[in-house]
Amino acid sequence: MLGRVLGAVLAVTAGLGAAHTASAAELRPDQVRFREIYKELVETNTSLSVGSCTEAAAKMGARLKAAGFTDSQLTYFSVPEHPKDGGLVAILPGTSKTAKPMLLLGHLDVVEAKRADWTRDPFVLIEENGYFYGRGTSDMKVIDATWVDMLIRFKEEKFQNKRTIKLALTCGEETLEAFNGADWLAKNKRDLIDAEFALNEGGGGRADANGKLQAQGVQVGEKVVQQFRMETTNAGGHSSVPIRDNAIYQLAQGLLKVRDYEFPLQMNDTTRAFFSKVGVGRNDTMGQAMLAIARDPNDKAAEAELNKDRGFHSMLRTTCVATLLDGGHAENALPQRAGANINCRMFPGNTMEQTKAALEAAINDPGVKLTPLQPIRAKPTPPPLDPKIIGPMEKVAAKYFPGVPLVPTMSTGASDAIYLSPVGIPTYGVPGFWSGPEGSGAHGLNEHMSAASVYTGRDYLTDLVKAYAGG
Numbered sequence: 001m002l003g004r005v006l007g008a009v010l011a012v013t014a015g016l017g018a019a020h021t022a023s024a025a026e027l028r029p030d031q032v033r034f035r036e037i038y039k040e041l042v043e044t045n046t047s048l049s050v051g052s053c054t055e056a057a058a059k060m061g062a063r064l065k066a067a068g069f070t071d072s073q074l075t076y077f078s079v080p081e082h083p084k085d086g087g088l089v090a091i092l093p094g095t096s097k098t099a100k101p102m103l104l105l106g107h108l109d110v111v112e113a114k115r116a117d118w119t120r121d122p123f124v125l126i127e128e129n130g131y132f133y134g135r136g137t138s139d140m141k142v143i144d145a146t147w148v149d150m151l152i153r154f155k156e157e158k159f160q161n162k163r164t165i166k167l168a169l170t171c172g173e174e175t176l177e178a179f180n181g182a183d184w185l186a187k188n189k190r191d192l193i194d195a196e197f198a199l200n201e202g203g204g205g206r207a208d209a210n211g212k213l214q215a216q217g218v219q220v221g222e223k224v225v226q227q228f229r230m231e232t233t234n235a236g237g238h239s240s241v242p243i244r245d246n247a248i249y250q251l252a253q254g255l256l257k258v259r260d261y262e263f264p265l266q267m268n269d270t271t272r273a274f275f276s277k278v279g280v281g282r283n284d285t286m287g288q289a290m291l292a293i294a295r296d297p298n299d300k301a302a303e304a305e306l307n308k309d310r311g312f313h314s315m316l317r318t319t320c321v322a323t324l325l326d327g328g329h330a331e332n333a334l335p336q337r338a339g340a341n342i343n344c345r346m347f348p349g350n351t352m353e354q355t356k357a358a359l360e361a362a363i364n365d366p367g368v369k370l371t372p373l374q375p376i377r378a379k380p381t382p383p384p385l386d387p388k389i390i391g392p393m394e395k396v397a398a399k400y401f402p403g404v405p406l407v408p409t410m411s412t413g414a415s416d417a418i419y420l421s422p423v424g425i426p427t428y429g430v431p432g433f434w435s436g437p438e439g440s441g442a443h444g445l446n447e448h449m450s451a452a453s454v455y456t457g458r459d460y461l462t463d464l465v466k467a468y469a470g471g
């Protein structure tokens with residue numbers, strides 16, 4: 001998950017250009033080793049069907065051990081039912097007794113990729129015309145490789161980090177079927193990953209068609225998925241003698257009410273900062289509306305303008321939409337049952353109960369039953385727009401991305417941050433890497449990232465973690 005929000009919505013006046021692309025021959029020795037880690041991760045298949053996160057975690061652990069991490073600083077974890085969905089927590093102790101630890105989070109698993117559909121082998125790291133291709137090159141093995149490489153460099157440099165730096169490499173982010181390591185660590189090994197804050201995927205930048213970086217995003221909070229089964233039942237009967245009372249019609253009426261129901265506008269510090277920062281950079285009606293809504297969330301004209309953009313519309317409220325449909329049991333019978341799946345994306349801070357009550361009030365028919373489906377998420381607390389976190393991000397960005405605005409974003413999707421925030425570890429999606437207007441192919445075909453993004457993003461994040469950890 002990278003740059004999704006920025007990708008969909010930005011039209012900021014351009015800042016300075018991206019760094020030039022280094023060819024493999026011009027790489028610094030430290031970049032050569034980083035590239036090897038990146039390659040090893042991409043070429044270790046970690047998809048649910050045939051891959052193994054456990055194997056990828058073991059390879060990263062071996063590299064850390066070779067760099068001087070002791071066995072007690074490396075904790076491998078898995079559960080017997082999911083032997084291939086294991087992970088690793090590595091700890092680089094800090095020198096300070098008072099500074100709280102920080103956590104680097106990365107999921108090792110990737111979305112399935114079919115060789116026949118891709119132009120190149122998805123499980124071989126291929127560098128071509130200034131781009132790296134392969135499953136996970138963007139989501140999110142580039143960040144995993146950066147975290148591992150960083151810890152090795154800190155060891156080698158004998159970096160005197162004040163804060164303890166923890167790294168958690170986990171599995172199961174991309175699918176509900178696998179064992180989710182971030183969820184498991186939060187519930188079972190809270191002490192091991194205890195940290196004042198965590199850095200994760202979900203942020204990132206956006207370049208224009210000429211490779212010029214337009215903005216960098218830091219993800220501060222995300223919407224939460226909650227699904228409902230909507231169902232109607234009826235006595236049914238022979239279809240030759242129909243009556244108006246019909247499970248399918250009743251469900252259809254309810255679905256139209258869901259379509260027409262608009263959840264009330266909500267804003268938080270992140271979305272307010274997003275709209276005011278992006279609005280300043282635009283010279284159009286939408287930009288005016290962004291500034292207006294940031295000043296006054298009751299500005300109905302501004303809201304109406306923003307609602308024309310489906311991304312902004314979703315950022316401003318909880319949304320619920322019908323995504324699956326079933327009903328009836330025979331072509332010549334009146335239906336005894338009809339059902340639909342309602343997929344909701346709750347604004348941070350909203351609960352399943354509030355969302356269900358709002359839908360039931362809108363449907364206004366006790367015959368239409370709504371049942372929440374698992375998983376029912378704990379109410380997340382959005383991380384604060386903390387200057388101690390955002391300040392260093394801006395300061396280091398001024399060195400690597402001069403003139404490029406750093407914009408707080410709230411993702412309309414979800415990442416493993418949803419497991420850490422309920423246990424009191426505010427989690428931020430880091431800026432640094434970026435994609436072009438075509439996107440990164442994450443979850444889709446021919447996933448890629450420019451070499452300029454890979455090497456500059458890595459340098460940016462290394463300096464950023466140094467700034468947080470103190471030396």
Ligand SMILES: [Zn+2]
Pocket residue numbers: 001107139140173201
């Ligand atoms: Zn991801």
